[in-house]
Amino acid sequence: MVDKHYRRQAVTEALHSAWNTQHVEVSLFDKDIFLYFEHAIDYAKVIRDAPWTVTGNLIIIEQWKEQQDWSFDKMEVWAQLHNIPPEVRNAKTASNLVMRIGIPSQIMLIDGISMPQRVAYLRATILIQVATSLKTYINIQRSGKEFRALIKYERLPMYSFYLRIDWT
Structure with missing residues (x-):
């Protein structure tokens, strides 16, 4: 604001x-x-x-610390990674993938059914730099093939996906 x-x-x-x-x-x-x-x-x-x-x-909300320089240049967001090959849906690989977007604090492997289809994706809380452009995908190399994992950010204003914004 x-x-x-x-x-x-x-x-x-x-x-x-x-x-x-x-x-x-x-x-x-x-x-x-x-x-x-x-x-x-x-x-x-x-x-x-x-x-x-x-x-x-x-x-952007930061907890009060008396001797802190208030920069408001980082924030945690929820992100989903879709189109992940089944063989990389494990805790170790998931962590490596999420670190390509930001610093993870929580990672969940979602695998189930949301009527009428099966869903399988990674969901993570990540710390990102707000002044950098948001990634919309990451490439994954597996068995000589390249997969594009799509990134969906939860609860962010839509314009932040398309514009580079001066947040500070």
Whole structure:
């Protein structure tokens, strides 16, 4: 929400509605917005379910640390990797694939049925640099063949896929 002006009440209402938390205090200081959570469990839920947007603008949330330089240049996002060959759907290879996108903190191998079809993909939480373009695919070499694994990012504004944005 860089270089944009929002009323505190509008931001508070949008976040409270999206997050369904008990109470979040929104404080504006200069060009920064500070959030104070009444309950630690609410904060944990908000971080776990990130990323979030307000009026189409991405919100990057960092935990307060007194001696920290606030750069807001990284964020965790959920990403899915589709079209993964069956022989590479294992924990070790999955980790190597996800590291080609960003720094993983969680990786899940999804394999099941979503009516009426079978689904199999990797789902991961990854730390990315927000000022770099998002990858839309990665190439995988297996048995002399090249596969293109498609990357789908969850809950990001659509324009972030097509434009290089100055996030800072």
